[in-house]
Amino acid sequence: MTKEQPLPGLLPKMPITTFEGWRQHVARTQAARPLVPSNNEWRRMSNEEKNRSKRERLVWIAELSPIPTVETDKFMAEVIETASTNYRAAPGARPGFVLEGLATLGKSTTFQEVGRKYEIELRRTFDLGLSEDAGLNIFLPVAYVTLPGLVTIKTFNHELIRFYGVPISKNANEQESTDAVVTAANGCATTLILVDDIHFLKLRNRSAQAVNDHLKSLASRISATFGYAGVALDESGLFLEGRSEESRTKSQTTHRFSRYTLFPFELESEEYRDFLLKFEAQLCLINQASHSILKLGKYIHSRTRGFKGAIAQLLKLGARKAIREGKECLSIEILDEIRLDDASESTRTPKTRRG
Numbered sequence: 001m002t003k004e005q006p007l008p009g010l011l012p013k014m015p016i017t018t019f020e021g022w023r024q025h026v027a028r029t030q031a032a033r034p035l036v037p038s039n040n041e042w043r044r045m046s047n048e049e050k051n052r053s054k055r056e057r058l059v060w061i062a063e064l065s066p067i068p069t070v071e072t073d074k075f076m077a078e079v080i081e082t083a084s085t086n087y088r089a090a091p092g093a094r095p096g097f098v099l100e101g102l103a104t105l106g107k108s109t110t111f112q113e114v115g116r117k118y119e120i121e122l123r124r125t126f127d128l129g130l131s132e133d134a135g136l137n138i139f140l141p142v143a144y145v146t147l148p149g150l151v152t153i154k155t156f157n158h159e160l161i162r163f164y165g166v167p168i169s170k171n172a173n174e175q176e177s178t179d180a181v182v183t184a185a186n187g188c189a190t191t192l193i194l195v196d197d198i199h200f201l202k203l204r205n206r207s208a209q210a211v212n213d214h215l216k217s218l219a220s221r222i223s224a225t226f227g228y229a230g231v232a233l234d235e236s237g238l239f240l241e242g243r244s245e246e247s248r249t250k251s252q253t254t255h256r257f258s259r260y261t262l263f264p265f266e267l268e269s270e271e272y273r274d275f276l277l278k279f280e281a282q283l284c285l286i287n288q289a290s291h292s293i294l295k296l297g298k299y300i301h302s303r304t305r306g307f308k309g310a311i312a313q314l315l316k317l318g319a320r321k322a323i324r325e326g327k328e329c330l331s332i333e334i335l336d337e338i339r340l341d342d343a344s345e346s347t348r349t350p351k352t353r354r355g
Contacts, residue, residue, distance in 0.1 A: 016112065017145055017163055019138070026116050026142075027130040034060050036284045054323055057284045061319050066109050067278050067312070070271055075099065075260050076114045082258070083118055083192050083225040093219040093256065096226040098198070100233045101262030104309030104341060108196055110262070111229040115142040115194050122191070140164070140188040143224075146196040152207055153214045157181050164188065178214070185222045192225050193218075199230035228257070264306035267298065272306065279312070283319040287329040299332050303344060310344050 014021035034056035086094040101107045133139040145159040157177035164184040265272035280293040304310035318335045
């Protein structure tokens with residue numbers, strides 16, 4: 001008797017901070033868009049067919065790919081151009097980039113997506129599939145890690161070592177772990193290193209300054225573009241490197257890294273309207289008339305303050321609720337039942353706030 005393979009989607013995905021998880025991220029494909037029956041077709045369907053349609057559309061909504069915006073498209077194009085130019089640059093530290101913004105603006109999603117697109121483009125350049133290794137032990141053009149809350153040189157090294165899956169003794173000293181990182185990155189032909197949650201690097205204390213110097217050293221020893229993402233980076237001191245404002249001109253980060261900032265949508269902006277319409281087109285609701293989401297635009301903005309991640313959460317949960325309850329369209333009544341993050345909920349009026 002042969003062992004049955006697990007059903008697709010049954011097992012959880014590997015963490016994106018491991019090379020297996022990163023490869024899953026790069027190779028991901030969304031299931032085929034489900035057919036959306038008309039009202040007449042829905043009435044003629046059997047209960048089994050209706051349940052199958054609901055399941056397909058619920059999965060589709062849960063797995064929706066990130067909805068692009070003018071802002072994120074521009075960021076990705078410029079960063080990929082920078083990294084591609086750096087690819088054949090002379091040895092030494094390369095120009096990098098920083099993406100900042102408040103929580104739930106889609107910062108980490110955008111950060112991860114730019115790494116995914118860069119790797120896909122690079123593999124196409126060398127005519128490689130999404131899992132081919134070009135004769136190397138393993139080909140990893142992109143490394144993605146997140147900083148821990150209390151970061152030291154050793155803990156940062158171990159985040160990268162864990163990403164590469166390199167076996168190393170727990171008793172390895174700082175220099176040994178650094179050498180392991182450099183060897184792995186260069187051996188795997190890594191040319192883009194993404195460091196998320198860089199705001200945990202509080203550059204007004206000596207330990208963080210040591211890590212910052214360590215990052216600059218790695219940038220000189222590894223032929224890769226470095227990218228950082230985080231929140232409130234002026235407060236963390238990243239661009240001043242722990243110096244005073246008067247010493248900004250001495251900061252290598254300020255001179256070497258391009259800075260990009262994500263902002264919430266403004267209510268009357270064309271970008272907000274375009275985002276809502278793109279999202280609506282992906283929700284696969286039977287009774288959702290085209291462009292009708294714009295009638296909910298003011299309500300959605302008041303609930304989410306224009307934050308992209310909160311909008312996505314509200315619309316996805318609202319659409320799934322509309323399917324489960326047989327309403328098949330978004331409405332204030334349905335969206336009012338969705339609970340969002342505490343920051344969004346705290347702005348609700350007493351009339352609509354849930355207990």
